[in-house]
Amino acid sequence: MGKGRKMLKWREVAILTVAALVIFIVGFANFGDRDVSAEAKNMGPPKKAVALEQASELKKQIKGSNLGRSIDEKASKQAHxxxxxxxxxxxxxxxxxxxxxxxxxxxxxxxxxxxxxxxxxxxxxxxxxxxxxxxxxxxxxxxxxxxxxxxxxxxxxxxxxxxxxxxxxxxxxxxxxxxxxxxxxxxxxxxxxxxxxxxxxxxxxxxxxxxxxxxxxxxxxxxxxxxxxxxxxxxxxxxxxxxxxxxxxxxxxxxxxxxxxxxxxxxxxxxxxxxxxxxxxxxxxxxxxxxxxxxx
Ligand SMILES: [Zn+2]
Structure with a gap:
């Protein structure tokens, strides 16, 4: 159990690091308010293909991570x-x-x-x-x-x-x-x-x-x-x-x-x-x- 948890933590750290890098590469800062895929579509090839792929993967990962979940839950709790x-x-x-x-x-x-x-x-x-x-x-x-x-x-x-x-x-x-x-x-x-x-x-x-x-x-x-x-x-x-x-x-x-x-x-x-x-x-x-x- 302990090892599994530790690995999970490292995985989350890795996801966050990749997230930071992609945000940097793609060149926009306000991730939450903007559509990653749309940003990537506006880029020229070959950067566009790489960024598109990374962006969609990143979205999936952030959505599934504890970070993404806790933000979603908090927002919905406040609303209700x-x-x-x-x-x-x-x-x-x-x-x-x-x-x-x-x-x-x-x-x-x-x-x-x-x-x-x-x-x-x-x-x-x-x-x-x-x-x-x-x-x-x-x-x-x-x-x-x-x-x-x-x-x-x-x-x-x-x-x-x-x-x-x-x-x-x-x-x-x-x-x-x-x-x-x-x-x-x-x-x-x-x-x-x-x-x-x-x-x-x-x-x-x-x-x-x-x-x-x-x-x-x-x-x-x-x-x-x-x-x-x-x-x-x-x-x-x-x-x-x-x-x-x-x-x-x-x-x-x-x-x-x-x-x-x-x-x-x-x-x-x-x-x-x-x-x-x-x-x-x-x-x-x-x-x-x-x-x-x-x-x-
Ligand atoms: Zn009484």
């Missing part, structure tokens, strides 16, 4: 590259390290919207997230809509507490928040303004995997179907997923990640500088308690 943002709520769970391992296998980044008590339980995992470039977001403290949405101040206060817990562990002060169950319809317009005036950015999603309800492989085709319609609408996909212990989300995640990879999606993490994807209230928001009173 699309971005998707995976987000995981409610963690960190005891499985969060496995989750990061799986993401890493596919060179995928993601963002975690985390609860303060869980951050305290898994500080090392959260440090690892920060170190490896995953996105860090806040999800509050109680995850109880009756408490979180009781007032604008209660929602703000939970996010501030969560922010402090995360900062104490990682040294990073994030402003990305996702309110429990999403900002609509619970977060009233005034609560939203209060949170935003304190610098928080409220992130919702445009694809709900429904992993929390399906609890099976079914969330994968659900996401794939939604992706197609989001893409047609020209929007950037932000996918809601959950970091729960022993979850179907983690079990079937490789299936989703390999689909995304095969379809040239780049999986990135969110950051504080981005404009958030967020549900609009349009005066239809109301507090959780009001919702239950009116029984809607």
């Amino acid at each position: 590259e699309k971005v998707v943002y995976l987000t995981f709520d409610d963690g960190p769970s005891p499985d969060v390290n496995k989750l990061m391992d799986t993401l890493n296998k596919y060179h995928a980044k993601a963002t975690f919207f985390m609860l303060a008590p869980n951050i305290k339980k898994h500080p090392e995992a959260v440090k690892r997230m920060a170190k490896e470039g995953f996105g860090l977001g806040l999800h509050g403290v109680t995850h109880d809509p009756n408490k979180f949405y009781r007032s604008g101040k209660s929602a703000l206060h939970e996010m501030e507490q969560d922010q402090k817990v995360l900062e104490d562990i990682t040294g990073i002060k994030t402003h990305m928040v996702r309110t429990p169950y999403g900002s609509f319809p619970y977060l009233r317009e005034s609560d939203r303004s209060l949170m935003e005036s304190h610098g928080f950015k409220i992130w919702d999603w445009d694809i709900d995997s429904e992993d929390w309800e399906l609890k099976s492989r079914q969330y994968v085709p659900k996401v794939i179907n939604s992706l197609n319609s989001i893409e047609k609408a020209g929007r950037t996909p932000v996918i809601l997923l959950h970091d729960h212990e022993n979850s179907a989300t983690l079990k079937y995640l490789p299936e989703l990640l390999s689909y995304l990879k095969q379809h040239h999606y780049k999986m990135k993490s969110l950051d504080d500088s981005m404009k958030p994807v967020t549900f609009q209230c349009h005066n239809r928001c109301y507090a959780y308690s009001q919702k239950h009173k009116s029984n809607r």
Whole structure:
């Protein structure tokens, strides 16, 4: 094997040397943009015959070599590259390290919207997230809509507490928040303004995997179907997923990640500088308690 590889390397070096020589002889420099055969055809004999033969052989060799291939692949990848943002709520769970391992296998980044008590339980995992470039977001403290949405101040206060817990562990002060169950319809317009005036950015999603309800492989085709319609609408996909212990989300995640990879999606993490994807209230928001009173 070793010898074979070495010979292959020498062969490639030889091909490249011949390539350089022919380019020099034929007398043009910009190989990639010009047709070698056409250049050679314009020459007079006998130089023409030699150059034609060499040029066509060279084209074949360069096309078949690793060099030619990697350039082709890179160009086609750039042309097809699309971005998707995976987000995981409610963690960190005891499985969060496995989750990061799986993401890493596919060179995928993601963002975690985390609860303060869980951050305290898994500080090392959260440090690892920060170190490896995953996105860090806040999800509050109680995850109880009756408490979180009781007032604008209660929602703000939970996010501030969560922010402090995360900062104490990682040294990073994030402003990305996702309110429990999403900002609509619970977060009233005034609560939203209060949170935003304190610098928080409220992130919702445009694809709900429904992993929390399906609890099976079914969330994968659900996401794939939604992706197609989001893409047609020209929007950037932000996918809601959950970091729960022993979850179907983690079990079937490789299936989703390999689909995304095969379809040239780049999986990135969110950051504080981005404009958030967020549900609009349009005066239809109301507090959780009001919702239950009116029984809607
Ligand atoms: Zn949640």
